[in-house]
Amino acid sequence: MEVLLRTHGHQPSVSDNLELWANVRDTVYDSDGKVIVLLGASRMQLGINTNVLRKRFPDYTIAQLAVNGRRPMRALEDLANDKKFKGIVVCSVMTMSLPQDRWEGQEKQVKYYHQRTNISNKINQQIITYTQNHFVIANPNIKLTNMIKEAVKDFSMIKPSYVQGQPDRSSRANFSHRTDEQLLQYVPGFLRSKKQSNHPLQTDPKQWLEDVQIVETLVQKIQLRGGQVVFVRMPTSGELWDYEEQSIPKSLFWDRFAEKSSAETIHFKEIETLKNFTCPDRSHLDYRDTPQFTNALFDEIARRKVFSTTSFIQTANKMKPSIIQ
Incomplete structure:
Protein backbone atom coordinates (compact mmCIF):
# COMPACT_ATOMS: atom_id res chain seq x y z
CA MET A 1 0.00 0.00 0.00
CA GLU A 2 2.88 2.41 0.81
CA VAL A 3 4.42 1.90 -2.64
CA LEU A 4 1.03 2.20 -4.35
CA LEU A 5 0.28 5.48 -2.59
CA ARG A 6 3.65 6.96 -3.53
CA THR A 7 3.26 5.78 -7.13
CA HIS A 8 0.10 7.87 -7.38
CA GLY A 9 1.72 11.02 -6.02
CA HIS A 10 0.92 10.76 -2.31
CA GLN A 11 3.63 11.96 0.07
CA PRO A 12 4.26 11.74 3.81
CA SER A 13 2.70 14.60 5.75
CA VAL A 14 3.04 15.56 9.41
CA SER A 15 -0.19 16.43 11.20
CA ASP A 16 -0.08 19.56 13.34
CA ASN A 17 -1.32 19.51 16.95
CA LEU A 18 -0.86 21.24 20.30
CA GLU A 19 2.05 19.08 21.41
CA LEU A 20 4.01 19.71 18.23
CA TRP A 21 3.45 23.46 18.62
CA ALA A 22 4.62 23.26 22.23
CA ASN A 23 7.74 21.33 21.22
CA VAL A 24 8.68 24.08 18.77
CA ARG A 25 7.82 26.76 21.34
CA ASP A 26 10.46 25.18 23.59
CA THR A 27 13.18 26.11 21.10
CA VAL A 28 12.86 29.91 21.17
CA TYR A 29 15.52 30.52 23.83
CA ASP A 30 19.11 31.48 23.07
CA SER A 31 21.47 33.49 25.24
CA ASP A 32 22.60 35.51 22.22
CA GLY A 33 19.08 35.95 20.84
CA LYS A 34 19.87 33.95 17.70
CA VAL A 35 16.33 32.73 17.16
CA ILE A 36 13.91 33.59 14.36
CA VAL A 37 10.31 32.97 15.40
CA LEU A 38 7.72 32.83 12.62
CA LEU A 39 4.22 33.85 13.73
CA GLY A 40 1.04 34.05 11.71
CA ALA A 41 -1.52 31.76 10.15
CA SER A 42 -1.58 29.64 6.98
CA ARG A 43 0.18 32.21 4.79
CA MET A 44 3.21 32.11 7.06
CA GLN A 45 3.12 28.31 7.34
CA LEU A 46 2.93 27.88 3.56
CA GLY A 47 4.82 30.93 2.35
CA ILE A 48 8.13 30.79 4.22
CA ASN A 49 10.62 28.11 3.27
CA THR A 50 12.31 27.14 6.52
CA ASN A 51 14.97 25.06 4.74
CA VAL A 52 16.09 28.23 2.97
CA LEU A 53 16.25 30.06 6.29
CA ARG A 54 18.34 27.35 7.93
CA LYS A 55 20.85 27.44 5.09
CA ARG A 56 20.90 31.23 5.11
CA PHE A 57 21.14 31.61 8.90
CA PRO A 58 22.99 28.49 10.12
CA ASP A 59 23.67 30.02 13.53
CA TYR A 60 19.97 30.75 14.17
CA THR A 61 17.20 28.51 15.44
CA ILE A 62 14.13 28.72 13.19
CA ALA A 63 10.89 28.29 15.17
CA GLN A 64 7.74 27.95 13.06
CA LEU A 65 4.83 28.84 15.37
CA ALA A 66 2.24 29.94 12.81
CA VAL A 67 -1.13 28.17 13.12
CA ASN A 68 -3.47 27.55 10.21
CA GLY A 69 -6.61 29.66 10.49
CA ARG A 70 -5.60 31.27 13.80
CA ARG A 71 -4.63 34.89 14.44
CA PRO A 72 -1.14 35.20 15.96
CA MET A 73 -1.45 38.02 18.48
CA ARG A 74 -1.84 35.82 21.58
CA ALA A 75 1.40 34.08 20.67
CA LEU A 76 3.12 37.44 20.19
CA GLU A 77 1.78 38.56 23.56
CA ASP A 78 3.13 35.37 25.14
CA LEU A 79 6.62 35.99 23.75
CA ALA A 80 6.49 39.64 24.81
CA ASN A 81 5.66 38.61 28.38
CA ASP A 82 8.35 35.90 28.43
CA LYS A 83 11.38 37.57 30.01
CA LYS A 84 13.67 34.81 28.75
CA PHE A 85 12.87 35.47 25.10
CA LYS A 86 15.00 37.98 23.20
CA GLY A 87 15.02 36.74 19.62
CA ILE A 88 13.62 38.02 16.33
CA VAL A 89 9.90 37.71 15.62
CA VAL A 90 8.66 37.80 12.04
CA CYS A 91 4.89 38.06 12.33
CA SER A 92 2.45 37.79 9.43
CA VAL A 93 -0.62 39.90 10.20
CA MET A 94 -3.74 41.31 8.63
CA THR A 95 -4.66 44.80 9.80
CA MET A 96 -8.01 43.69 11.21
CA SER A 97 -6.32 41.18 13.54
CA LEU A 98 -4.37 43.88 15.40
CA PRO A 99 -7.02 45.38 17.77
CA GLN A 100 -6.99 43.61 21.15
CA ASP A 101 -10.59 42.42 20.87
CA ARG A 102 -9.47 40.33 17.89
CA TRP A 103 -6.40 38.73 19.41
CA GLU A 104 -8.18 35.44 20.02
CA GLY A 105 -6.92 32.57 17.90
CA GLN A 106 -3.83 30.94 19.39
CA GLU A 107 -4.71 31.07 23.07
CA LYS A 108 -5.28 27.30 23.07
CA GLN A 109 -1.68 26.71 21.94
CA VAL A 110 -0.28 29.18 24.48
CA LYS A 111 -2.34 27.73 27.33
CA TYR A 112 -1.35 24.16 26.47
CA TYR A 113 2.33 25.08 26.37
CA HIS A 114 2.32 26.65 29.82
CA GLN A 115 0.19 23.97 31.47
CA ARG A 116 1.67 20.76 30.06
CA THR A 117 3.55 18.63 32.56
CA ASN A 118 3.72 15.15 31.01
CA ILE A 119 7.17 14.66 29.46
CA SER A 120 6.01 11.41 27.85
CA ASN A 121 3.73 13.42 25.55
CA LYS A 122 6.78 15.17 24.14
CA ILE A 123 8.51 11.86 23.47
CA ASN A 124 5.38 10.35 21.94
CA GLN A 125 5.04 13.36 19.65
CA GLN A 126 8.61 12.94 18.45
CA ILE A 127 7.83 9.34 17.51
CA ILE A 128 4.60 10.32 15.76
CA THR A 129 6.34 13.12 13.86
CA TYR A 130 9.10 10.80 12.69
CA THR A 131 6.63 8.15 11.53
CA GLN A 132 4.37 10.59 9.69
CA ASN A 133 7.37 12.25 8.05
CA HIS A 134 8.64 8.96 6.62
CA PHE A 135 5.54 6.91 5.79
CA VAL A 136 2.62 7.95 3.60
CA ILE A 137 0.44 5.34 5.23
CA ALA A 138 0.84 7.19 8.56
CA ASN A 139 -0.75 10.34 7.12
CA PRO A 140 -3.89 10.92 9.23
CA ASN A 141 -5.60 12.49 6.21
CA ILE A 142 -5.49 9.17 4.38
CA LYS A 143 -8.42 6.90 5.22
CA LEU A 144 -7.23 3.42 4.29
CA THR A 145 -10.71 1.91 4.31
CA ASN A 146 -11.90 4.45 1.76
CA MET A 147 -8.69 4.04 -0.19
CA ILE A 148 -9.19 0.29 -0.52
CA LYS A 149 -12.79 0.75 -1.66
CA GLU A 150 -11.74 3.30 -4.28
CA ALA A 151 -8.78 1.20 -5.37
CA VAL A 152 -11.17 -1.48 -6.52
CA LYS A 153 -12.63 1.07 -8.95
CA ASP A 154 -9.69 3.21 -10.03
CA PHE A 155 -6.91 4.11 -7.61
CA SER A 156 -5.70 6.91 -9.88
CA MET A 157 -8.89 8.81 -9.09
CA ILE A 158 -7.74 9.31 -5.48
CA LYS A 159 -6.02 12.69 -5.61
CA PRO A 160 -3.16 13.52 -3.22
CA SER A 161 -3.64 16.35 -0.76
CA TYR A 162 -2.21 19.61 -2.08
CA VAL A 163 -0.79 20.48 1.37
CA GLN A 164 2.11 18.60 2.93
CA GLY A 165 2.93 19.15 6.61
CA GLN A 166 6.59 19.25 7.63
CA PRO A 167 8.20 18.09 10.91
CA ASP A 168 9.05 21.69 11.87
CA ARG A 169 5.36 22.71 11.46
CA SER A 170 5.87 24.49 8.15
CA SER A 171 3.79 23.31 5.19
CA ARG A 172 4.09 23.06 1.42
CA ALA A 173 1.23 23.78 -0.98
CA ASN A 174 1.36 22.12 -4.40
CA PHE A 175 -1.34 23.69 -6.54
CA SER A 176 -0.19 22.14 -9.83
CA HIS A 177 -2.85 19.42 -9.86
CA ARG A 178 -5.73 21.80 -9.20
CA THR A 179 -7.68 23.68 -11.85
CA ASP A 180 -8.47 27.34 -11.37
CA GLU A 181 -12.08 26.36 -10.74
CA GLN A 182 -11.02 23.97 -7.99
CA LEU A 183 -8.76 26.60 -6.46
CA LEU A 184 -11.56 29.14 -6.37
CA GLN A 185 -13.45 27.00 -3.87
CA TYR A 186 -10.89 28.07 -1.28
CA VAL A 187 -11.63 31.75 -1.90
CA PRO A 188 -14.27 33.10 0.53
CA GLY A 189 -17.77 32.74 -0.80
CA PHE A 190 -18.48 36.43 -1.10
CA LEU A 191 -15.72 36.69 -3.73
CA ARG A 192 -17.49 34.25 -6.03
CA SER A 193 -20.30 36.72 -6.43
CA LYS A 194 -20.13 39.08 -9.38
CA LYS A 195 -21.53 41.86 -7.21
CA GLN A 196 -18.23 43.29 -6.01
CA SER A 197 -18.65 46.86 -7.17
CA ASN A 198 -19.21 48.39 -3.72
CA HIS A 199 -17.23 47.62 -0.56
CA PRO A 200 -18.04 50.28 2.04
CA LEU A 201 -15.70 50.66 4.99
CA GLN A 202 -17.00 48.86 8.05
CA THR A 203 -14.28 50.14 10.40
CA ASP A 204 -13.43 53.74 11.25
CA PRO A 205 -9.69 54.15 10.49
CA LYS A 206 -9.13 56.70 13.26
CA GLN A 207 -10.73 54.51 15.93
CA TRP A 208 -8.90 51.48 14.60
CA LEU A 209 -5.55 53.24 14.90
CA GLU A 210 -6.28 54.08 18.52
CA ASP A 211 -7.28 50.47 19.20
CA VAL A 212 -4.05 49.01 17.81
CA GLN A 213 -1.67 51.17 19.86
CA ILE A 214 -1.58 48.41 22.46
CA VAL A 215 0.43 46.34 19.98
CA GLU A 216 3.31 48.76 20.54
CA THR A 217 3.59 47.71 24.18
CA LEU A 218 4.20 44.11 23.08
CA VAL A 219 6.78 45.19 20.52
CA GLN A 220 8.70 47.31 23.00
CA LYS A 221 8.80 44.61 25.65
CA ILE A 222 10.70 42.43 23.19
CA GLN A 223 12.86 45.31 21.99
CA LEU A 224 13.89 46.29 25.51
CA ARG A 225 15.38 42.80 25.96
CA GLY A 226 17.38 43.21 22.75
CA GLY A 227 14.92 41.40 20.50
CA GLN A 228 13.26 42.57 17.30
CA VAL A 229 9.77 42.43 15.78
CA VAL A 230 8.97 42.55 12.07
CA PHE A 231 5.34 42.71 10.92
CA VAL A 232 4.77 41.35 7.43
CA ARG A 233 1.77 41.58 5.14
CA MET A 234 2.01 38.41 3.06
CA PRO A 235 0.90 38.34 -0.59
CA THR A 236 -2.66 37.84 -1.79
CA SER A 237 -3.77 37.96 -5.41
CA GLY A 238 -6.54 38.66 -7.84
CA GLU A 239 -10.04 39.28 -6.61
CA LEU A 240 -9.07 38.59 -2.98
CA TRP A 241 -6.52 41.43 -2.99
CA ASP A 242 -8.98 43.66 -4.85
CA TYR A 243 -11.61 43.07 -2.19
CA GLU A 244 -9.16 43.64 0.66
CA GLU A 245 -7.92 46.90 -0.82
CA GLN A 246 -11.45 48.17 -1.46
CA SER A 247 -12.79 47.25 1.97
CA ILE A 248 -9.66 47.89 4.09
CA PRO A 249 -7.47 50.32 2.11
CA LYS A 250 -3.76 49.97 2.77
CA SER A 251 -3.34 53.75 2.90
CA LEU A 252 -5.89 54.12 5.71
CA PHE A 253 -4.88 51.16 7.84
CA TRP A 254 -1.54 49.43 7.26
CA ASP A 255 0.35 52.58 6.32
CA ARG A 256 -0.83 54.44 9.42
CA PHE A 257 0.03 51.51 11.66
CA ALA A 258 3.48 51.28 10.07
CA GLU A 259 4.08 54.98 10.63
CA LYS A 260 3.33 54.68 14.36
CA SER A 261 5.05 51.37 15.10
CA SER A 262 8.66 51.04 16.24
CA ALA A 263 8.68 47.55 14.74
CA GLU A 264 9.80 47.03 11.17
CA THR A 265 6.80 46.72 8.86
CA ILE A 266 6.93 45.14 5.41
CA HIS A 267 3.97 45.14 3.03
CA PHE A 268 4.43 42.98 -0.04
CA LYS A 269 3.01 45.69 -2.31
CA GLU A 270 5.76 48.13 -1.29
CA ILE A 271 8.74 45.94 -2.13
CA GLU A 272 9.72 45.46 -5.77
CA THR A 273 10.97 41.90 -5.20
CA LEU A 274 7.81 40.86 -3.31
CA LYS A 275 4.92 42.49 -5.12
CA ASN A 276 4.72 40.31 -8.23
CA PHE A 277 4.18 36.89 -6.67
CA THR A 278 0.93 35.17 -7.64
CA CYS A 279 -1.12 33.09 -5.22
CA PRO A 280 -2.86 30.29 -7.18
CA ASP A 281 -5.73 30.12 -4.68
CA ARG A 282 -5.53 33.94 -4.31
CA SER A 283 -4.32 33.57 -0.70
CA HIS A 284 -1.24 31.31 -0.53
CA LEU A 285 2.02 30.79 -2.38
CA ASP A 286 2.84 27.58 -4.23
CA TYR A 287 5.81 25.77 -2.72
CA ARG A 288 7.85 26.33 -5.88
CA ASP A 289 7.77 30.07 -5.26
CA THR A 290 8.65 29.95 -1.57
CA PRO A 291 12.47 29.80 -1.89
CA GLN A 292 12.53 32.97 -4.00
CA PHE A 293 9.96 34.70 -1.81
CA THR A 294 11.74 33.75 1.41
CA ASN A 295 15.08 35.04 0.14
CA ALA A 296 13.49 38.26 -1.11
CA LEU A 297 11.69 38.88 2.18
CA PHE A 298 14.77 38.23 4.30
CA ASP A 299 16.90 40.32 1.96
CA GLU A 300 14.60 43.18 2.87
CA ILE A 301 14.68 42.32 6.58
CA ALA A 302 18.48 42.18 6.50
CA THR A 310 23.64 47.84 16.17
CA SER A 311 19.93 47.25 15.55
CA PHE A 312 19.01 47.62 19.22
CA ILE A 313 20.41 51.16 19.30
CA GLN A 314 18.57 52.03 16.10
CA THR A 315 15.36 50.59 17.48
CA ALA A 316 15.73 52.47 20.74
CA ASN A 317 15.80 55.71 18.79
CA LYS A 318 12.43 54.84 17.22
CA MET A 319 10.71 53.85 20.46
CA LYS A 320 8.07 56.03 22.04
CA PRO A 321 8.91 56.46 25.76
CA SER A 322 5.38 57.54 26.62
CA ILE A 323 3.97 54.07 26.09
CA ILE A 324 6.85 51.85 27.22
CA GLN A 325 5.77 49.54 30.02
Whole structure:
Protein backbone atom coordinates (compact mmCIF):
# COMPACT_ATOMS: atom_id res chain seq x y z
CA MET A 1 0.00 0.00 0.00
CA GLU A 2 2.88 2.41 0.81
CA VAL A 3 4.42 1.90 -2.64
CA LEU A 4 1.03 2.20 -4.35
CA LEU A 5 0.28 5.48 -2.59
CA ARG A 6 3.65 6.96 -3.53
CA THR A 7 3.26 5.78 -7.13
CA HIS A 8 0.10 7.87 -7.38
CA GLY A 9 1.72 11.02 -6.02
CA HIS A 10 0.92 10.76 -2.31
CA GLN A 11 3.63 11.96 0.07
CA PRO A 12 4.26 11.74 3.81
CA SER A 13 2.70 14.60 5.75
CA VAL A 14 3.04 15.56 9.41
CA SER A 15 -0.19 16.43 11.20
CA ASP A 16 -0.08 19.56 13.34
CA ASN A 17 -1.32 19.51 16.95
CA LEU A 18 -0.86 21.24 20.30
CA GLU A 19 2.05 19.08 21.41
CA LEU A 20 4.01 19.71 18.23
CA TRP A 21 3.45 23.46 18.62
CA ALA A 22 4.62 23.26 22.23
CA ASN A 23 7.74 21.33 21.22
CA VAL A 24 8.68 24.08 18.77
CA ARG A 25 7.82 26.76 21.34
CA ASP A 26 10.46 25.18 23.59
CA THR A 27 13.18 26.11 21.10
CA VAL A 28 12.86 29.91 21.17
CA TYR A 29 15.52 30.52 23.83
CA ASP A 30 19.11 31.48 23.07
CA SER A 31 21.47 33.49 25.24
CA ASP A 32 22.60 35.51 22.22
CA GLY A 33 19.08 35.95 20.84
CA LYS A 34 19.87 33.95 17.70
CA VAL A 35 16.33 32.73 17.16
CA ILE A 36 13.91 33.59 14.36
CA VAL A 37 10.31 32.97 15.40
CA LEU A 38 7.72 32.83 12.62
CA LEU A 39 4.22 33.85 13.73
CA GLY A 40 1.04 34.05 11.71
CA ALA A 41 -1.52 31.76 10.15
CA SER A 42 -1.58 29.64 6.98
CA ARG A 43 0.18 32.21 4.79
CA MET A 44 3.21 32.11 7.06
CA GLN A 45 3.12 28.31 7.34
CA LEU A 46 2.93 27.88 3.56
CA GLY A 47 4.82 30.93 2.35
CA ILE A 48 8.13 30.79 4.22
CA ASN A 49 10.62 28.11 3.27
CA THR A 50 12.31 27.14 6.52
CA ASN A 51 14.97 25.06 4.74
CA VAL A 52 16.09 28.23 2.97
CA LEU A 53 16.25 30.06 6.29
CA ARG A 54 18.34 27.35 7.93
CA LYS A 55 20.85 27.44 5.09
CA ARG A 56 20.90 31.23 5.11
CA PHE A 57 21.14 31.61 8.90
CA PRO A 58 22.99 28.49 10.12
CA ASP A 59 23.67 30.02 13.53
CA TYR A 60 19.97 30.75 14.17
CA THR A 61 17.20 28.51 15.44
CA ILE A 62 14.13 28.72 13.19
CA ALA A 63 10.89 28.29 15.17
CA GLN A 64 7.74 27.95 13.06
CA LEU A 65 4.83 28.84 15.37
CA ALA A 66 2.24 29.94 12.81
CA VAL A 67 -1.13 28.17 13.12
CA ASN A 68 -3.47 27.55 10.21
CA GLY A 69 -6.61 29.66 10.49
CA ARG A 70 -5.60 31.27 13.80
CA ARG A 71 -4.63 34.89 14.44
CA PRO A 72 -1.14 35.20 15.96
CA MET A 73 -1.45 38.02 18.48
CA ARG A 74 -1.84 35.82 21.58
CA ALA A 75 1.40 34.08 20.67
CA LEU A 76 3.12 37.44 20.19
CA GLU A 77 1.78 38.56 23.56
CA ASP A 78 3.13 35.37 25.14
CA LEU A 79 6.62 35.99 23.75
CA ALA A 80 6.49 39.64 24.81
CA ASN A 81 5.66 38.61 28.38
CA ASP A 82 8.35 35.90 28.43
CA LYS A 83 11.38 37.57 30.01
CA LYS A 84 13.67 34.81 28.75
CA PHE A 85 12.87 35.47 25.10
CA LYS A 86 15.00 37.98 23.20
CA GLY A 87 15.02 36.74 19.62
CA ILE A 88 13.62 38.02 16.33
CA VAL A 89 9.90 37.71 15.62
CA VAL A 90 8.66 37.80 12.04
CA CYS A 91 4.89 38.06 12.33
CA SER A 92 2.45 37.79 9.43
CA VAL A 93 -0.62 39.90 10.20
CA MET A 94 -3.74 41.31 8.63
CA THR A 95 -4.66 44.80 9.80
CA MET A 96 -8.01 43.69 11.21
CA SER A 97 -6.32 41.18 13.54
CA LEU A 98 -4.37 43.88 15.40
CA PRO A 99 -7.02 45.38 17.77
CA GLN A 100 -6.99 43.61 21.15
CA ASP A 101 -10.59 42.42 20.87
CA ARG A 102 -9.47 40.33 17.89
CA TRP A 103 -6.40 38.73 19.41
CA GLU A 104 -8.18 35.44 20.02
CA GLY A 105 -6.92 32.57 17.90
CA GLN A 106 -3.83 30.94 19.39
CA GLU A 107 -4.71 31.07 23.07
CA LYS A 108 -5.28 27.30 23.07
CA GLN A 109 -1.68 26.71 21.94
CA VAL A 110 -0.28 29.18 24.48
CA LYS A 111 -2.34 27.73 27.33
CA TYR A 112 -1.35 24.16 26.47
CA TYR A 113 2.33 25.08 26.37
CA HIS A 114 2.32 26.65 29.82
CA GLN A 115 0.19 23.97 31.47
CA ARG A 116 1.67 20.76 30.06
CA THR A 117 3.55 18.63 32.56
CA ASN A 118 3.72 15.15 31.01
CA ILE A 119 7.17 14.66 29.46
CA SER A 120 6.01 11.41 27.85
CA ASN A 121 3.73 13.42 25.55
CA LYS A 122 6.78 15.17 24.14
CA ILE A 123 8.51 11.86 23.47
CA ASN A 124 5.38 10.35 21.94
CA GLN A 125 5.04 13.36 19.65
CA GLN A 126 8.61 12.94 18.45
CA ILE A 127 7.83 9.34 17.51
CA ILE A 128 4.60 10.32 15.76
CA THR A 129 6.34 13.12 13.86
CA TYR A 130 9.10 10.80 12.69
CA THR A 131 6.63 8.15 11.53
CA GLN A 132 4.37 10.59 9.69
CA ASN A 133 7.37 12.25 8.05
CA HIS A 134 8.64 8.96 6.62
CA PHE A 135 5.54 6.91 5.79
CA VAL A 136 2.62 7.95 3.60
CA ILE A 137 0.44 5.34 5.23
CA ALA A 138 0.84 7.19 8.56
CA ASN A 139 -0.75 10.34 7.12
CA PRO A 140 -3.89 10.92 9.23
CA ASN A 141 -5.60 12.49 6.21
CA ILE A 142 -5.49 9.17 4.38
CA LYS A 143 -8.42 6.90 5.22
CA LEU A 144 -7.23 3.42 4.29
CA THR A 145 -10.71 1.91 4.31
CA ASN A 146 -11.90 4.45 1.76
CA MET A 147 -8.69 4.04 -0.19
CA ILE A 148 -9.19 0.29 -0.52
CA LYS A 149 -12.79 0.75 -1.66
CA GLU A 150 -11.74 3.30 -4.28
CA ALA A 151 -8.78 1.20 -5.37
CA VAL A 152 -11.17 -1.48 -6.52
CA LYS A 153 -12.63 1.07 -8.95
CA ASP A 154 -9.69 3.21 -10.03
CA PHE A 155 -6.91 4.11 -7.61
CA SER A 156 -5.70 6.91 -9.88
CA MET A 157 -8.89 8.81 -9.09
CA ILE A 158 -7.74 9.31 -5.48
CA LYS A 159 -6.02 12.69 -5.61
CA PRO A 160 -3.16 13.52 -3.22
CA SER A 161 -3.64 16.35 -0.76
CA TYR A 162 -2.21 19.61 -2.08
CA VAL A 163 -0.79 20.48 1.37
CA GLN A 164 2.11 18.60 2.93
CA GLY A 165 2.93 19.15 6.61
CA GLN A 166 6.59 19.25 7.63
CA PRO A 167 8.20 18.09 10.91
CA ASP A 168 9.05 21.69 11.87
CA ARG A 169 5.36 22.71 11.46
CA SER A 170 5.87 24.49 8.15
CA SER A 171 3.79 23.31 5.19
CA ARG A 172 4.09 23.06 1.42
CA ALA A 173 1.23 23.78 -0.98
CA ASN A 174 1.36 22.12 -4.40
CA PHE A 175 -1.34 23.69 -6.54
CA SER A 176 -0.19 22.14 -9.83
CA HIS A 177 -2.85 19.42 -9.86
CA ARG A 178 -5.73 21.80 -9.20
CA THR A 179 -7.68 23.68 -11.85
CA ASP A 180 -8.47 27.34 -11.37
CA GLU A 181 -12.08 26.36 -10.74
CA GLN A 182 -11.02 23.97 -7.99
CA LEU A 183 -8.76 26.60 -6.46
CA LEU A 184 -11.56 29.14 -6.37
CA GLN A 185 -13.45 27.00 -3.87
CA TYR A 186 -10.89 28.07 -1.28
CA VAL A 187 -11.63 31.75 -1.90
CA PRO A 188 -14.27 33.10 0.53
CA GLY A 189 -17.77 32.74 -0.80
CA PHE A 190 -18.48 36.43 -1.10
CA LEU A 191 -15.72 36.69 -3.73
CA ARG A 192 -17.49 34.25 -6.03
CA SER A 193 -20.30 36.72 -6.43
CA LYS A 194 -20.13 39.08 -9.38
CA LYS A 195 -21.53 41.86 -7.21
CA GLN A 196 -18.23 43.29 -6.01
CA SER A 197 -18.65 46.86 -7.17
CA ASN A 198 -19.21 48.39 -3.72
CA HIS A 199 -17.23 47.62 -0.56
CA PRO A 200 -18.04 50.28 2.04
CA LEU A 201 -15.70 50.66 4.99
CA GLN A 202 -17.00 48.86 8.05
CA THR A 203 -14.28 50.14 10.40
CA ASP A 204 -13.43 53.74 11.25
CA PRO A 205 -9.69 54.15 10.49
CA LYS A 206 -9.13 56.70 13.26
CA GLN A 207 -10.73 54.51 15.93
CA TRP A 208 -8.90 51.48 14.60
CA LEU A 209 -5.55 53.24 14.90
CA GLU A 210 -6.28 54.08 18.52
CA ASP A 211 -7.28 50.47 19.20
CA VAL A 212 -4.05 49.01 17.81
CA GLN A 213 -1.67 51.17 19.86
CA ILE A 214 -1.58 48.41 22.46
CA VAL A 215 0.43 46.34 19.98
CA GLU A 216 3.31 48.76 20.54
CA THR A 217 3.59 47.71 24.18
CA LEU A 218 4.20 44.11 23.08
CA VAL A 219 6.78 45.19 20.52
CA GLN A 220 8.70 47.31 23.00
CA LYS A 221 8.80 44.61 25.65
CA ILE A 222 10.70 42.43 23.19
CA GLN A 223 12.86 45.31 21.99
CA LEU A 224 13.89 46.29 25.51
CA ARG A 225 15.38 42.80 25.96
CA GLY A 226 17.38 43.21 22.75
CA GLY A 227 14.92 41.40 20.50
CA GLN A 228 13.26 42.57 17.30
CA VAL A 229 9.77 42.43 15.78
CA VAL A 230 8.97 42.55 12.07
CA PHE A 231 5.34 42.71 10.92
CA VAL A 232 4.77 41.35 7.43
CA ARG A 233 1.77 41.58 5.14
CA MET A 234 2.01 38.41 3.06
CA PRO A 235 0.90 38.34 -0.59
CA THR A 236 -2.66 37.84 -1.79
CA SER A 237 -3.77 37.96 -5.41
CA GLY A 238 -6.54 38.66 -7.84
CA GLU A 239 -10.04 39.28 -6.61
CA LEU A 240 -9.07 38.59 -2.98
CA TRP A 241 -6.52 41.43 -2.99
CA ASP A 242 -8.98 43.66 -4.85
CA TYR A 243 -11.61 43.07 -2.19
CA GLU A 244 -9.16 43.64 0.66
CA GLU A 245 -7.92 46.90 -0.82
CA GLN A 246 -11.45 48.17 -1.46
CA SER A 247 -12.79 47.25 1.97
CA ILE A 248 -9.66 47.89 4.09
CA PRO A 249 -7.47 50.32 2.11
CA LYS A 250 -3.76 49.97 2.77
CA SER A 251 -3.34 53.75 2.90
CA LEU A 252 -5.89 54.12 5.71
CA PHE A 253 -4.88 51.16 7.84
CA TRP A 254 -1.54 49.43 7.26
CA ASP A 255 0.35 52.58 6.32
CA ARG A 256 -0.83 54.44 9.42
CA PHE A 257 0.03 51.51 11.66
CA ALA A 258 3.48 51.28 10.07
CA GLU A 259 4.08 54.98 10.63
CA LYS A 260 3.33 54.68 14.36
CA SER A 261 5.05 51.37 15.10
CA SER A 262 8.66 51.04 16.24
CA ALA A 263 8.68 47.55 14.74
CA GLU A 264 9.80 47.03 11.17
CA THR A 265 6.80 46.72 8.86
CA ILE A 266 6.93 45.14 5.41
CA HIS A 267 3.97 45.14 3.03
CA PHE A 268 4.43 42.98 -0.04
CA LYS A 269 3.01 45.69 -2.31
CA GLU A 270 5.76 48.13 -1.29
CA ILE A 271 8.74 45.94 -2.13
CA GLU A 272 9.72 45.46 -5.77
CA THR A 273 10.97 41.90 -5.20
CA LEU A 274 7.81 40.86 -3.31
CA LYS A 275 4.92 42.49 -5.12
CA ASN A 276 4.72 40.31 -8.23
CA PHE A 277 4.18 36.89 -6.67
CA THR A 278 0.93 35.17 -7.64
CA CYS A 279 -1.12 33.09 -5.22
CA PRO A 280 -2.86 30.29 -7.18
CA ASP A 281 -5.73 30.12 -4.68
CA ARG A 282 -5.53 33.94 -4.31
CA SER A 283 -4.32 33.57 -0.70
CA HIS A 284 -1.24 31.31 -0.53
CA LEU A 285 2.02 30.79 -2.38
CA ASP A 286 2.84 27.58 -4.23
CA TYR A 287 5.81 25.77 -2.72
CA ARG A 288 7.85 26.33 -5.88
CA ASP A 289 7.77 30.07 -5.26
CA THR A 290 8.65 29.95 -1.57
CA PRO A 291 12.47 29.80 -1.89
CA GLN A 292 12.53 32.97 -4.00
CA PHE A 293 9.96 34.70 -1.81
CA THR A 294 11.74 33.75 1.41
CA ASN A 295 15.08 35.04 0.14
CA ALA A 296 13.49 38.26 -1.11
CA LEU A 297 11.69 38.88 2.18
CA PHE A 298 14.77 38.23 4.30
CA ASP A 299 16.90 40.32 1.96
CA GLU A 300 14.60 43.18 2.87
CA ILE A 301 14.68 42.32 6.58
CA ALA A 302 18.48 42.18 6.50
CA ARG A 303 18.62 45.46 4.57
CA ARG A 304 16.84 47.05 7.52
CA LYS A 305 19.65 45.78 9.78
CA VAL A 306 17.38 43.61 11.93
CA PHE A 307 20.25 41.11 12.23
CA SER A 308 22.85 43.80 12.93
CA THR A 309 24.48 44.14 16.34
CA THR A 310 23.64 47.84 16.17
CA SER A 311 19.93 47.25 15.55
CA PHE A 312 19.01 47.62 19.22
CA ILE A 313 20.41 51.16 19.30
CA GLN A 314 18.57 52.03 16.10
CA THR A 315 15.36 50.59 17.48
CA ALA A 316 15.73 52.47 20.74
CA ASN A 317 15.80 55.71 18.79
CA LYS A 318 12.43 54.84 17.22
CA MET A 319 10.71 53.85 20.46
CA LYS A 320 8.07 56.03 22.04
CA PRO A 321 8.91 56.46 25.76
CA SER A 322 5.38 57.54 26.62
CA ILE A 323 3.97 54.07 26.09
CA ILE A 324 6.85 51.85 27.22
CA GLN A 325 5.77 49.54 30.02
